[in-house]
Every structure is written in structure tokens, then in C-alpha cells.
Amino acid sequence: MNYDFGIANRSDDQPYEVTSFAKKHGLTIPIADAVLFAKGPSRTACDTAALAFLCAVAQYAKKQSVR
Numbered sequence: 001m002n003y004d005f006g007i008a009n010r011s012d013d014q015p016y017e018v019t020s021f022a023k024k025h026g027l028t029i030p031i032a033d034a035v036l037f038a039k040g041p042s043r044t045a046c047d048t049a050a051l052a053f054l055c056a057v058a059q060y061a062k063k064q065s066v067r
Contacts, residue, residue: 015041025050 015036016024022032027050035053039045 013043016043016046021046021050025054027053 018029018033018036021027021036022029025032025047027035031053032050035049036046039049
């Protein structure tokens, strides 16, 4: 008998690879690696952290351009 209840590891539950994560969010490899190290292996947490990082960089750039 096959007792497949659909609880196998889905691809969205698997940790990111650094290069694909960096490409997805437009990050450099070192920054992507740091985010993954800090927030991994949850894809949701990593995606949220990448967005927060990009927002922080945009705010910093905006503040710098006013000067």
C-alpha cells in the first residue's frame, strides 16, 4: 500500500541556494549569503529580510541625496 499523505518536502520549503536568492532579489552574493545565514532556512523569513534590506538601502540613498 502507498500511504502518501502529501507531506513530502515541497520545493518552497527547501532552503535557498545563494546564487538563486541573490538573483531573485538583486543582491550581491556576499549580502545574499549574510541574509541567508541570518534568517535561513525559512524562505519566507529570507524573502522578508531581503525586502527589509533593500528598503533600508533605498532609505539611506534617499537620505544621502538630500544632503
